[in-house]
Each structure stands twice: as structure tokens, then as C-alpha cells.
Amino acid sequence: MKSIGKYFIFLGVTFTNHGSFSTYYKLFIDECVQIGLSSIVIVSIVSAFIGAVTTIQTAYNLVSPLIPRYVIAQVVRDMTILELAPSITAIVFAGKVGSNIASELGTMRITEQIDALEVMGINSASYLVLPKILATFVMYPLLVILAAFLSIFGGYWAGIVSGVISPADYIYGIKFELIEFTVTFAMIKSFVFAFLISSISSYKGYFTSGGALEVGKASTSAVTNSVIAVLCADYLLAQLFLN
Amino acid sequence: MIRIENISKSFGNKVILNNISGVFRRGITNMIIGASGTGKSVLIKCMVGLVEPDEGYVYYGDRDFTHADRAGRIEIRREIGMLFQGGALFDSKNVEENVKFPLDQLTDMPEDEKLDRVNFVLERVDLTGVNKKMPAELSGGMKKRVGIARAIVNSSKYLFCDEPNSGLDPVTSIRIDNLIKEITEEYNITTIVVSHDMNSVMEIGEYVMFMYEGRKIWEGSKENIMEAVEEELNDFIFANKMMQIVREKSSL
Ligand SMILES: Nc1ncnc2c1ncn2[C@@H]1O[C@H](COP(=O)(O)OP(=O)(O)OP(=O)(O)O)[C@@H](O)[C@H]1O
Numbered sequence: 001m002k003s004i005g006k007y008f009i010f011l012g013v014t015f016t017n018h019g020s021f022s023t024y025y026k027l028f029i030d031e032c033v034q035i036g037l038s039s040i041v042i043v044s045i046v047s048a049f050i051g052a053v054t055t056i057q058t059a060y061n062l063v064s065p066l067i068p069r070y071v072i073a074q075v076v077r078d079m080t081i082l083e084l085a086p087s088i089t090a091i092v093f094a095g096k097v098g099s100n101i102a103s104e105l106g107t108m109r110i111t112e113q114i115d116a117l118e119v120m121g122i123n124s125a126s127y128l129v130l131p132k133i134l135a136t137f138v139m140y141p142l143l144v145i146l147a148a149f150l151s152i153f154g155g156y157w158a159g160i161v162s163g164v165i166s167p168a169d170y171i172y173g174i175k176f177e178l179i180e181f182t183v184t185f186a187m188i189k190s191f192v193f194a195f196l197i198s199s200i201s202s203y204k205g206y207f208t209s210g211g212a213l214e215v216g217k218a219s220t221s222a223v224t225n226s227v228i229a230v231l232c233a234d235y236l237l238a239q240l241f242l243n
Numbered sequence: 244m245i246r247i248e249n250i251s252k253s254f255g256n257k258v259i260l261n262n263i264s265g266v267f268r269r270g271i272t273n274m275i276i277g278a279s280g281t282g283k284s285v286l287i288k289c290m291v292g293l294v295e296p297d298e299g300y301v302y303y304g305d306r307d308f309t310h311a312d313r314a315g316r317i318e319i320r321r322e323i324g325m326l327f328q329g330g331a332l333f334d335s336k337n338v339e340e341n342v343k344f345p346l347d348q349l350t351d352m353p354e355d356e357k358l359d360r361v362n363f364v365l366e367r368v369d370l371t372g373v374n375k376k377m378p379a380e381l382s383g384g385m386k387k388r389v390g391i392a393r394a395i396v397n398s399s400k401y402l403f404c405d406e407p408n409s410g411l412d413p414v415t416s417i418r419i420d421n422l423i424k425e426i427t428e429e430y431n432i433t434t435i436v437v438s439h440d441m442n443s444v445m446e447i448g449e450y451v452m453f454m455y456e457g458r459k460i461w462e463g464s465k466e467n468i469m470e471a472v473e474e475e476l477n478d479f480i481f482a483n484k485m486m487q488i489v490r491e492k493s494s495l
């Protein structure tokens with residue numbers, strides 16, 4: 001409970017008292033590049049495979065000859081957009097970017113770099129954390145879109161290679177009765193997850209105390225706490241929007 | 244001038260600082276000395292507001308820092324330069340960017356003027372031609388000197404140095420000590436050096452505050468420290484074999 005209060009105070013400090021726009025713009029761009037580069041490969045690999053696996057498993061479960069084959073593609077599409085792309089990306093992203101953020105800030109804390117910023121009269125929380133949160137806000141939805149595309153493509157590839165579905169059926173299924181709200185909902189989720197992962201990881205890193213061992217612990221707990229928060233938010237958002 | 248009045252601080256129920264007062268004058272090197280763990284670092288962190296004292300006041304000139312609001316504190320902090328015990332260089336930035344950082348953040352200087360200033364202070368601390376090196380590529384003594392350069396680049400009026408020469412060889416130590424003393428006199432600033440090295444004290448200690456288990460036991464200067472009668476201080480001074488020999492020789 002106490003740490004939740006501290007988390008909100010931390011966010012308050014982060015979003016107030018910040019410095020000039022030009023400083024932040026440069027930091028923001030740097031963070032975008034770093035976040036994008038560090039996660040794009042792993043997100044791509046994971047999502048392509050998830051799409052492939054989903055296709056084959058769905059085909060395996062649809063044994064009835066009454067159900068047309070294109071339904072496989074439809075299932076893959078909806079599962080990917082609604083759940084797999086935002087959530088699996090979140091877990092991968094927390095493991096990669098969240099732990100990076102926590103260990104970077106943790107190291108800065110224990111080597112007194114954060115203190116050095118404070119003594120210069122700079123709001124260290126906002127200087128260090130705000131660009132990270134904003135950059136995640138921009139990059140994460142892009143990664144989710146990429147993940148959704150690659151996942152559907154992975155499904156296509158696996159379906160063709162294994163022969164469970166023909167290309168024509170797959171493409172027909174992908175386009176069949178697409179509800180636009182699923183895409184909107186995926187984007188809403190992306191923004192929420194992006195905020196949770198970046199702010200929780202920053203919080204864990206920023207308040208590290210001790211030595212190198214604690215930096216390791218902070219980075220692990222950044223990942224576990226972000227993942228738990230993301231899963232809770234996932235459930236709550238589903239309750240809120242899909243009822 | 245920096246004045247502290249009745250500073251006390253506890254962590255949990257462990258008393259770290261117990262009612263410490265003192266005046267650190269301008270233009271001389273003030274030293275805070277004492278054994279490891281007596282609270283020297285905590286005391287200077289209280290002075291710059293990285294740690295909030297439980298009781299007491301810190302004044303910069305006649306400005307009350309302890310009760311200043313955020314804006315008031317930032318105004319005072321912009322006049323402070325600090326060398327941290329571990330250097331605290333930003334390890335994602337190279338030497339030049341580290342030293343330039345306070346200018347980037349706190350002034351509107353044009354870029355070429357900033358670079359001139361950076362090169363000037365780097366030269367002042369005897370570091371030339373390392374502008375593009377990363378902190379990880381520097382030796383311990385070089386890191387300290389970059390730290391000093393960063394602390395003075397923005398023409399600070401107050402300079403805090405936490406153990407500027409710990410972990411350095413005796414020759415480099417003396418060079419850094421003298422560098423701090425020269426800078427203090429040249430720019431007429433208020434300097435506070437934390438140390439547990441008697442060599443430094445005898446080299447540059449114009450005002451010396453001796454701390455023992457969170458209390459101020461003695462204050463004076465390098466000229467009269469040898470005559471001090473306090474047992475804790477004598478144990479500290481003469482813990483060193485060299486100093487013991489000096490004492491024996493001089494009492495013959
Ligand atoms: N944030 C903190 N929380 C709890 N205890 C602390 C904290 N910071 C310092 N202490 C304790 O305060 C005491 C004094 O520490 P301090 O760092 O001031 O010692 P020091 O005199 O600077 O020693 P050294 O010469 O080794 O640097 C130590 O016992 C330390 O454990």
C-alpha cells in the first residue's frame with residue numbers, strides 16, 4: 001500500500017517541474033530509437049511463431065467438416081489482434097525494455113548519478129523518466145501493430161506449409177467480418193500497457209538502494225510487477241469494454 | 244560562507260548525526276574529517292539537501308536552505324558544485340559531455356562558448372585530449388578530476404568534495420588536494436572537503452572539523468591539530484605508523 005502511494009507521488013513529480021522542451025525532445029528521440037531497436041527483433045520472432053502455432057492448433061481443434069476452413073484464419077486474426085499481440089508483446093517488452101529501464105536507473109541511483117542531477121538543481125525523476133514513458137507510449141503501439149501483422153503472416157505461412165488451409169481461404173478468413181472495435185481495443189490496451197510497463201520499471205529502478213545485487217533485484221521485480229499489472233489491466237479492460 | 248546549526252539525523256533508531264554546528268568560511272579549504280562510518284557523507288548530503296536533517300538549519304550566506312521551498316533550493320543548488328565519493332560521472336556520456344552538462348542544463352550559453360569553458364576547466368584540472376573518452380575508460384584519478392571539472396564548470400560558489408583522493412596514490416592525492424586549494428583561492432569560493440586522510444589535512448586543512456560517531460569533537464586548523472588533547476582525535480591522527488614516528492622523533 002505504502003509503495004503504491006510512493007508510486008503515485010513519483011509519477012506526480014515526474015510529470016511536473018520539467019525542464020525545457022528542446023532538452024526533452026532530444027532525450028525522447030534517443031529513447032524511442034533505443035526502445036525500438038532493443039525490442040524489435042525479439043517481438044518479431046515471438047509474434048511470428050505465435051501466429052504459426054495458433055493456426056496449426058486451431059486447425060487441429062476444428063475437426064468438424066461442417067465448419068469452413070477460412071474460420072481458422074478468422075480465429076487467428078481475432079485472437080491475435082484482441083489478445084495475443086498486445087499481451088504477448090507486453091510480456092516480451094517487459095522482459096526486454098522494462099528490465100533495461102530498471103537496471104539503467106538503478107545503476108544511476110547506486111552510483112550517485114541521480115544525486116548528482118539533483119544537486120545541480122535538476123528534477124531527476126522527470127529528466128530521466130519522462131522521456132522513457134513518452135517514448136514507450138509512442139513505440140509500444142507501433143510494436144503491437146507490427147506484432148499483429150507478423151503474427152497473421154506467421155499463421156499464413158504455417159497454414160500453407162502444413163497444408164491445413166489454402167492461401168485463398170486464409171485471406172478470405174482474414175477479411176471476413178472484421179469488427180473495427182477489436183483494433184481500437186487493441187490500441188487502447190497498448191497505451192495502457194505501455195504506461196504500466198514504463199512507469200513501474202522506472203519506479204523500481206529509481207528507488208533502488210544498495211549495490212549491484214539490488215540493481216539485479218530491481219530489474220527482476222520490474223519485470224514481474226509489470227507483467228502482473230499488465231495481466232490485471234488486461235482483465236479489467238476486457239470487463240470494461242467487451243461486456 | 245556556509246553555516247550549519249544543530250544538525251541532527253537518525254536512520255531508524257540509529258543516531259548518525261548528533262547536534263552538529265559549524266561555520267565554513269569562504270576562500271579557504273574547510274575539511275570534515277573522521278573515521279569511516281562516522282557520518283561525514285551524511286552530513287554533507289544534509290547540507291545540499293540530498294538527505295533531510297531531522298533537526299537543524301543550513302545557511303548559505305544568509306539564505307536559509309533547510310526551509311527554502313523548491314524554487315529557493317534550486318536557486319541555491321545552481322551555485323553548488325559537488326564531487327561525489329564515487330565520481331558519479333554520467334556513464335552514457337563522454338568526458339566533454341559530462342563536463343558540459345551543467346552548462347547545457349542551467350545556462351543559455353552558445354555552444355562554442357560552452358566548449359571553450361569546458362576546455363578551460365579540463366585544462367585547469369590537468370586533463371587535455373581526453374574529451375571524447377568515456378568514463379569507463381578513465382583511471383580513478385582521472386575520474387575524480389573530471390568530477391572536479393564538472394563541479395566547477397558553472398562557476399560554482401560552493402564546492403563540496405567527498406573524499407577527493409580516496410583510492411589514489413600519494414602523489415596524485417597531493418596534486419588533487421592542491422588543485423582544490425588553488426581553485427578555492429583563485430575563485431574565492433567556499434569549499435568543503437570530506438576526508439579521512441591525515442596527509443590531506445596537513446596539506447590543505449585551513450579549517451578542520453573532526454567528527455567521531457556522529458558528534459563534532461574538535462575544530463581548528465592544521466597548525467594546531469597536533470596540540471589537540473582529545474583522545475579520539477589523537478587516536479585518529481596517530482593511527483598511522485608514519486605519524487607515530489613523526490611524534491616520537493619530535494618528542495626526543
Ligand atoms: N540512507 C541511509 N540509510 C540508512 N543508513 C545510512 C544511510 N546512509 C548512511 N547510513 C549510515 O550512516 C552512517 C554514516 O555513513 P556515512 O556514509 O556518512 O559515513 P562516512 O563518514 O562518509 O564514511 P566513509 O569515510 O567510509 O565514507 C553509516 O553507519 C551508514 O550505514
Ligand SMILES: [Mg+2]
Binds near residue numbers: 283405
Ligand atoms: Mg563517505
